[in-house]
Amino acid sequence: MLATKKKQAVIKKHRIHEKDTGSPEVQVAVLSTQIDALAKHLKKHKKDNHSRRGLIKMVADRRTHLKYLERKDKTRYNALMKKMELV
Numbered sequence: 001m002l003a004t005k006k007k008q009a010v011i012k013k014h015r016i017h018e019k020d021t022g023s024p025e026v027q028v029a030v031l032s033t034q035i036d037a038l039a040k041h042l043k044k045h046k047k048d049n050h051s052r053r054g055l056i057k058m059v060a061d062r063r064t065h066l067k068y069l070e071r072k073d074k075t076r077y078n079a080l081m082k083k084m085e086l087v
Contacts, residue, residue: 002034014083024069025080031062032084 002010007030011021014029038055042048066086070077081087 002030002037006033014080024065024072025076028062028065028069028080029084031058031065032086034058035062 010029010033011026014025015021016023016025020026035055035058038051038058042052042055045051066077066080069080
């Protein structure tokens with residue numbers, strides 16, 4: 001789980017407008033931050049299979065959000081991929 005302040009900082013960096021918390025860009029950014037933290041945890045705790053399952057779920061969820069954004073608005077998708085360095 002992300003700390004509230006860290007999550008708010010990620011949301012603030014990737015939001016489209018001032019009250020944006022649910023756009024695909026924000027959701028992908030939050031998921032990516034959580035994925036990075038959990039991947040770091042799993043490198044230390046290799047046998048933590050319950051967390052590994054959560055990581056796989058988050059990666060699938062992020063992929064779903066990215067596919068949606070790619071289908072709806074290709075320019076926003078490309079901008080997000082470049083900004084998040086997911087390519």
